[in-house]
Amino acid sequence: MTFEFKIIKNDLRSRARTGLIKTSHGNIQTPYFVPVATSATVRALDSQDLEDLGAQCTLANTYHLHLRPGDKLIQRMGGVRGFMDFDKPIFTDSGGFQAFSLGYGREHNINKLGNIFPEGKKTKEAEEKFAFVDDDGVKFVSIYDGIKHFMSPKDSMEIQSNLGADIIMAFDECTSPLHDYDYTKKALERTHRWAKQSLEYKDPKQALYGIIQGGWFKDLRLLSAEFINSLSFEGIAIGGSLGKSKKDMHKILDWVIPLLDKRPRHLLGIGDIDDIFECVERGIDTFDCVQPTRIARRASLYIRPESGGCPKNKFRINIKAAANKEDQNPIDQNCDCPTCRRYSRAYLRHLYIVNELTYFRIASIHNMHYMLRLMSDIRKSIMNNTFSELKKKWLD
Amino acid sequence: MTFEFKIIKNDLRSRARTGLIKTSHGNIQTPYFVPVATSATVRALDSQDLEDLGAQCTLANTYHLHLRPGDKLIQRMGGVRGFMDFDKPIFTDSGGFQAFSLGYGREHNINKLGNIFPEGKKTKEAEEKFAFVDDDGVKFVSIYDGIKHFMSPKDSMEIQSNLGADIIMAFDECTSPLHDYDYTKKALERTHRWAKQSLEYKDPKQALYGIIQGGWFKDLRLLSAEFINSLSFEGIAIGGSLGKSKKDMHKILDWVIPLLDKRPRHLLGIGDIDDIFECVERGIDTFDCVQPTRIARRASLYIRPESGGCPKNKFRINIKAAANKEDQNPIDQNCDCPTCRRYSRAYLRHLYIVNELTYFRIASIHNMHYMLRLMSDIRKSIMNNTFSELKKKWLD
Numbered sequence: 001m002t003f004e005f006k007i008i009k010n011d012l013r014s015r016a017r018t019g020l021i022k023t024s025h026g027n028i029q030t031p032y033f034v035p036v037a038t039s040a041t042v043r044a045l046d047s048q049d050l051e052d053l054g055a056q057c058t059l060a061n062t063y064h065l066h067l068r069p070g071d072k073l074i075q076r077m078g079g080v081r082g083f084m085d086f087d088k089p090i091f092t093d094s095g096g097f098q099a100f101s102l103g104y105g106r107e108h109n110i111n112k113l114g115n116i117f118p119e120g121k122k123t124k125e126a127e128e129k130f131a132f133v134d135d136d137g138v139k140f141v142s143i144y145d146g147i148k149h150f151m152s153p154k155d156s157m158e159i160q161s162n163l164g165a166d167i168i169m170a171f172d173e174c175t176s177p178l179h180d181y182d183y184t185k186k187a188l189e190r191t192h193r194w195a196k197q198s199l200e201y202k203d204p205k206q207a208l209y210g211i212i213q214g215g216w217f218k219d220l221r222l223l224s225a226e227f228i229n230s231l232s233f234e235g236i237a238i239g240g241s242l243g244k245s246k247k248d249m250h251k252i253l254d255w256v257i258p259l260l261d262k263r264p265r266h267l268l269g270i271g272d273i274d275d276i277f278e279c280v281e282r283g284i285d286t287f288d289c290v291q292p293t294r295i296a297r298r299a300s301l302y303i304r305p306e307s308g309g310c311p312k313n314k315f316r317i318n319i320k321a322a323a324n325k326e327d328q329n330p331i332d333q334n335c336d337c338p339t340c341r342r343y344s345r346a347y348l349r350h351l352y353i354v355n356e357l358t359y360f361r362i363a364s365i366h367n368m369h370y371m372l373r374l375m376s377d378i379r380k381s382i383m384n385n386t387f388s389e390l391k392k393k394w395l396d
Numbered sequence: 397m398t399f400e401f402k403i404i405k406n407d408l409r410s411r412a413r414t415g416l417i418k419t420s421h422g423n424i425q426t427p428y429f430v431p432v433a434t435s436a437t438v439r440a441l442d443s444q445d446l447e448d449l450g451a452q453c454t455l456a457n458t459y460h461l462h463l464r465p466g467d468k469l470i471q472r473m474g475g476v477r478g479f480m481d482f483d484k485p486i487f488t489d490s491g492g493f494q495a496f497s498l499g500y501g502r503e504h505n506i507n508k509l510g511n512i513f514p515e516g517k518k519t520k521e522a523e524e525k526f527a528f529v530d531d532d533g534v535k536f537v538s539i540y541d542g543i544k545h546f547m548s549p550k551d552s553m554e555i556q557s558n559l560g561a562d563i564i565m566a567f568d569e570c571t572s573p574l575h576d577y578d579y580t581k582k583a584l585e586r587t588h589r590w591a592k593q594s595l596e597y598k599d600p601k602q603a604l605y606g607i608i609q610g611g612w613f614k615d616l617r618l619l620s621a622e623f624i625n626s627l628s629f630e631g632i633a634i635g636g637s638l639g640k641s642k643k644d645m646h647k648i649l650d651w652v653i654p655l656l657d658k659r660p661r662h663l664l665g666i667g668d669i670d671d672i673f674e675c676v677e678r679g680i681d682t683f684d685c686v687q688p689t690r691i692a693r694r695a696s697l698y699i700r701p702e703s704g705g706c707p708k709n710k711f712r713i714n715i716k717a718a719a720n721k722e723d724q725n726p727i728d729q730n731c732d733c734p735t736c737r738r739y740s741r742a743y744l745r746h747l748y749i750v751n752e753l754t755y756f757r758i759a760s761i762h763n764m765h766y767m768l769r770l771m772s773d774i775r776k777s778i779m780n781n782t783f784s785e786l787k788k789k790w791l792d
Contacts, residue, residue, distance in 0.1 A: 040746065044753040048734065069721070069746040076722060077742055085738050325465070326472060338444065342481050346473055350436070350465040357440040360753050 003166070003207035003234050005264045005285075011387045015257055015283030018382040021264055023089040023166040023207070025081065026056070030264065030285040031378050033271065033371045034059045034091055035292075039068065040084045043293045044360040045368065047086040052338070053369055059091035059288040062159055062169075063098040067142050067149070071162035079164025091288065092165040094156045094198075095138070096191075096211070097239070097269065100174035102143065103131030133173055135190055153197035161203035167235065169268075170198035172211040174240045177248075184215040192227050199231060207234035209266055212256055216243040225256035235264040238284075246275065253282040273302070273315045273374070277391045280378055292367035297360050299352055302370040303332045305394050315394075317345075319363070324349040337369035338362075399562070399603035399630050401660045401681075407783045411653055411679030414778040417660055419485040419562040419603070421477065422452070426660065426681040427774050429672065429767045430455045430487055431688075435464065436480045439689045440756040441764070443482040448734070449765055455487035455684040458555055458565075459494040463538050463545070467558035475560025487684065488561040490552045490594075491534070492587075492607070493635070493665065496570035498539065499527030529569055531586055549593035557599035563631065565664075566594035568607040570636045573644075580611035588623050595627060603630035605662055612639040614651055621652035631660040634680075642671065649678040669698070669711045669770070673787045676774055688763035693756055695748055698766040699728045701790050711790075713741075715759070720745040733765035734758075 004022040011017060021028040035042045035050065037058040042050060050058065060080045065071055077083040080090050132139040137152030151159070156171035172191045175184045191213045202208045210233035214220030228236055238256060242249035249270070257265070264285045270276075271289025279287070292302070300316040302309065309315035309332075317324075317331065330340035331348065339348075339362040351359035381390040400418040407413060417424040431438045431446065433454040438446060446454065456476045461467055473479040476486050528535045533548030547555075552567035568587045571580045587609045598604045606629035610616030624632055634652060638645035645666070653661070660681045666672075667685025675683070688698070696712040698705065705711035705728075713720075713727065726736035727744065735744075735758040747755035777786040 039750045039752055040743070041752050041754040044757075046739075046754050046758055048738065064750075068750050069742075073722060073742070077724060077740065083740075083743055083746075085743075326469060328473060342444065343442075344473065344479075346465075346469070347436070347479055347481075350479075354435045354460075354464050356435055356437050357753065357756050358437040358442050361440075361757060362442055 001205050009383055011382050012385055013388050014281040016280050016382050016387050018379045025166055026088045028056045028089055029379055031280045031375055032286050033375050034286055034288040035368060036288050036290045039064050040080050044364040047084050053372060057089040062092050063095040065163055066159050067144055071159045075162040090165040091167040092160050092163050094169040094171045095151050096172040097174050103129050153194040154201040157198055157201040168206045168208050169237055170195045170210045172213055175215045177216055177241045177244045181217055184217055185220055188214050188220050188224055209233055209235040209237040211237045211239040213240040215241055216248050218255055221252055221255050225259040229260050236260055237266040237268055239268040250278055257283040274311050274395055277395055292371045293364040296363035296367040301331045301363060302367050304334050306334045307332045311395055319348050319352055331366055337366050339366040397601050405779055407778050408781055409784050410677045412676050412778050412783050414775045421562055422484045424452045424485055425775055427676045427771055428682050429771045430682055430684040431764060432684050432686045435460050436476050440760040443480050449768060453485040458488050459491040461559060462555050463540055467555045471558035486561040487563045488556050488559050490565040490567045491547050492568040493570050499525050549590040550597040553594055553597040564602045564604050565633055566591045566606045568609055571611045573612055573637045573640045577613055580613055581616060584610050584616050584620055605629055605631040605633040607633045607635045608652055609636040611637055612644050617648055617651050621655040625656050632656055633662040633664050635664040646674055653679040670707050670791055673791055688767045689760040692759035692763040697727045697759060698763050700730050702730045703728045707791055715744050715748055727762055733762050735762040
């Protein structure tokens with residue numbers, strides 16, 4: 001196994017840093033936003049699109065691929081890399097997050113940041129639990145066919161070995177901001193036992209990241225950071241519920257990052273533009289999130305600050321707005337993505353309104369290009385000692 | 397207006413011919429299959445994809461674009477060409493076919509070839525008429541919002557002028573194989589009056605094709621061929637119900653084609669592989685049909701004869717078949733499209749099964765590439781005097 005992480009430059013005024021993760025299948029310049037290929041495809045994009053966008057790597061989902069088409073099938077097809085023909089570093093998550101989102105999260109109708117969905121949006125389905133945690137692992141009911149599955153740390157390592165990623169994640173239990181101290185502590189102890197089991201059972205050809213949990217309780221997060229940092233993981237991920245607000249999330253990072261050594265640090269599932277800046281500043285190296293493609297499919301397209309993007313509008317326009325009806329400008333005049341070079345807002349709005357498949361891809365290309373360019377700008381700014389100016393330009 | 401048609405070579409043993417249509421926005425080598433961009437996009441593909449596939453031209457739908465986003469808006473956006481940024485010859489149809497498919501066709505639950513859908517598939521919706529024909533034109537009820545519209549030959553010409561295609565179609569009434577002789581004759585007289593009105597009102601910058609109708613009645617088809625051929629259209633299209641079987645369709649072409657002079661001949665809405673051969677042989681120059689992308693979305697992917705494609709399997713495989721589950725081969729080993737160069741049947745099947753948007757594009761690219769390559773093979777065969785051998789190789 002090749003796995004190395006080299007810090008190239010530390011920011012002078014914050015914990016931000018730029019570095020290089022080396023794997024057998026290529027390098028990742030950090031900080032980086034890893035595009036999520038849930039079912040071995042970044043939704044609406046193919047591997048050629050990812051290459052054309054200059055994507056350095058991708059992250060596939062263990063839970064989804066284990067169920068469909070099956071990790072053993074993927075192994076026979078050359079792993080995720082061979083299956084989707086994407087010859088760059090590949091991450092997989094552990095399936096632990098699904099234990100949360102399909103279990104407690106679904107039951108309590110909450111998302112990762114603890115936002116409880118409005119009552120009106122509550123569906124019957126949202127109240128049914130599809131995952132049950134005990135000390136040995138997680139019992140899943142497949143969301144596809146209702147068949148019961150069980151996943152232990154050992155199972156997760158085996159599945160991730162079959163999927164053949166370069167960078168894999170320890171099996172963990174993700175808790176919610178609604179969980180009390182006692183449950184969160186119990187879950188953390190379980191996660192720590194599972195961390196050691198993950199190390200024990202992992203495929204030696206893969207780099208394993210341990211996952212820090214502990215909810216929004218300071219002593220648990222500190223305990224977890226110290227414990228995970230003490231084990232021989234190749235990298236450290238921060239997961240789980242990150243409090244009830246963005247401020248809580250920042251606090252959690254401020255607690256745990258100082259306890260970590262220089263291994264690469266991955267923040268699981270976060271992807272708002274302001275969060276990227278706040279978390280890079282606090283020392284995060286890599287992110288993964290479905291957000292760029294998910295919001296694109298729902299008509300939200302990113303614009304840069306020089307085109308009017310700001311925290312208030314979340315750096316987004318709504319392409320279906322009537323104002324775009326006859327707008328011959330691109331989504332963002334300061335964007336050089338293939339979509340902005342070629343198509344008008346009017347055309348994109350039309351494709352969205354008439355529900356044309358073409359929309360989903362060209363909108364996703366724009367948003368993904370935007371995120372990857374942002375990460376490139378951030379890396380350059382750290383090299384040039386201008387990260388705080390860049391952050392200010394974007395967030396103030 | 398530039399519009400010229402030059403026959404380059406006539407087949408020695410049939411009415412097949414290869415030629416060149418010249419327009420102000422580029423040339424079309426014939427015989428050619430025109431990809432259909434219903435709503436100013438070939439479903440799932442963008443204009444860059446069309447260019448990469450070497451598409452020589454495209455055909456957009458007057459009815460759909462008139463309703464959404466509106467032909468006047470499209471005119472302000474630079475016409476269909478500017479709107480979708482596709483700088484090649486563009487066709488539009490006249491909206492006449494929708495008078496049929498949304499009117500009588502919907503009411504009687506029949507498609508263009510007169511296939512009556514099985515009773516089981518009959519839906520309530522299928523019995524509601526959305527279009528009503530009288531001597532002045534067609535009253536449409538928009539399928540999108542229920543608002544009533546009216547389209548006369550003059551309206552159709554105005555709308556098509558706004559859409560700004562190079563090649564436009566006369567407004568016609570398409571009849572069904574279920575219509576009796578008397579109705580078909582009455583409709584034909586209307587279509588002929590509308591043909592003259594279309595010529596009168598057409599934009600002089602556009603090339604107008606007249607449309608031969610007459611159902612499956614020989615005397616009406618002959619009458620229509622003579623009449624349409626006698627008018628100063630730039631090209632001749634053959635439309636309407638083409639009988640109750642493929643044999644009827646061939647018979648209709650055998651009746652009308654000998655009555656036509658050397659202007660380009662377009663066959664509306666036909667696209668089965670065997671039909672392409674049979675109709676080229678009978679003297680058709682261009683085709684348009686949504687079939688390659690529509691069947692791709694429904695899991696049917698084309699294979700060439702050397703890969704097992706034949707009339708019996710309609711030159712198709714079903715990608716969702718269990719046999720493809722672990723098949724590392726491309727869709728067609730003898731295909732050089734971007735999809736076959738990169739992805740396995742197993743991967744495509746997986747994407748189809750999990751309903752990933754990526755599937756629709758890469759499957760559509762394959763089927764469209766297949767059709768365009770077939771047309772190129774046909775053109776070469778006519779040049780080399782081997783058309784009948786090629787037809788035999790494919791159809792026997």
